[in-house]
């Protein structure tokens with residue numbers, strides 16, 4: 559039997575846009591110059607990377623010299639955190655974040671904790687929201703950094719970063735936001751958000767994988783994470799990934815230009831999917847019902863583990879995910895859902911469909927139509943109680 563193919567895992571990664579793909583091609587061969595070289599092909603590559611930097615800066619309301627290219631969201635997050643701590647090392651050793659951050663932030667702060675830094679994990683409500691008053695209460699004299707994500711990768715909640723950063727600013731504490739899931743999907747403007755540093759990643763908005771950027775406010779002299787040949791004005795060494803940079807620039811340019819139109823289209827698909835899935839007994843929406851990413855339809859299906867559903871959906875051509883791609887296969891309850899107050903059992907049951915402008919109404923209806931048979935198959939294979947120790951929660 560031939561099944562329709564439905565890709566609904568765009569929060570994990572996206573297919574590249576045609577324009578991003580076409581823009582990259584010359585830079586693999588005929589325009590292969592190193593932008594640090596001073597011959598014609600080097601200059602050509604340099605001009606292309608600077609053009610992409612302008613596009614990225616424009617898309618997020620930054621100045622061109624505030625954009626530093628990295629290898630992706632993970633590097634940007636690591637750099638922001640470690641760089642800020644080095645910059646403020648004489649002020650203190652206290653950092654504020656949450657338990658719902660992506661592992662690129664969460665595991666970095668866990669490591670920093672082992673190195674003697676003190677963490678405060680702000681509590682989140684059932685939607686994954688943080689209130690500015692909670693941040694205000696948590697800031698101490700020795701707080702040097704607040705890192706809070708703009709949009710969550712598992713449940714799609716959009717946090718009130720503008721209000722949160724205002725609190726940090728008033729208390730003279732640096733503010734980093736991981737905007738990897740937000741950039742290219744919702745309006746992001748670093749001036750309006752009032753952040754000092756912001757991470758983004760090309761492959762989340764139809765650019766290539768392995769390329770990202772860190773926005774660093776001009777006033778901040780964050781020291782480098784990568785030391786070497788002095789590229790990116792000495793702030794991030796390593797030969798520039800020219801095809802990646804131009805591809806990301808083109809993708810973000812496209813995404814920014816069509817943001818409103820895509821957002822309306824994708825939100826309608828998402829809501830159709832949410833309405834359809836919520837008709838199943840035991841299905842609950844996770845994340846903020848209102849302030850959520852346009853493409854994010856995330857659920858728990860009570861009584862079912864999320865992870866075994868993924869290969870079963872895949873058998874009928876549907877690519878979805880149980881929580882984040884990075885925690886897939888861990889067999890652990892979702893850290894994000896636990897932080898949002900879900901029981902261990904329910905936190906084993908996440909199911910995430912993430913849509914973008916490539917998806918259609920037919921895709922959504924196909925998912926809804928196939929879910930009953932997938933759930934029936936999952937129930938026949940193994941009841942949830944066999945997977946986990948019910949005494950544990």
Ligand code: PLP
Pocket residue numbers: 569570629630631632633635660662707709710711736737738739759760768769770883884
């Ligand atoms: N931050 C968030 C919120 C993400 O969703 C991801 C990727 O899933 C990352 C950081 C890491 O980005 P990258 O895959 O570019 O390293």
